Amino acid sequence: MIQLTSAATLEKAITKARTVKPLVRVVKFGAYTVTNKATGATYTVECSKRDNKRFAHCTCKAGERGQACYHLASAVAAHIVLAAERAALNF
Numbered sequence: 001m002i003q004l005t006s007a008a009t010l011e012k013a014i015t016k017a018r019t020v021k022p023l024v025r026v027v028k029f030g031a032y033t034v035t036n037k038a039t040g041a042t043y044t045v046e047c048s049k050r051d052n053k054r055f056a057h058c059t060c061k062a063g064e065r066g067q068a069c070y071h072l073a074s075a076v077a078a079h080i081v082l083a084a085e086r087a088a089l090n091f
């Protein structure tokens, strides 16, 4: 579980995600599966918000160690878009 504070937290992971271009599937709002299309490896990423702080967790080895992996960065990018859409529909 890592806390998402600034874009810099995910900078390296975002760069890797741009190279790998993994497939992100929405399980439900806040839960995503991220698949490396080359290896078929799939991990689950959960995004949550508590006390106005944003957290995310990935089930891969790096994620279990609390590192910002590219799965997490990819899922967070999808989550931000979904959250913005939800907010826009709730006016």
Ligand SMILES: [Zn+2]
Pocket (backbone or CB within 6 Å): 043, 058, 059, 060, 061, 062, 063, 069, 070, 071, 072
């Ligand atoms: Zn991961």
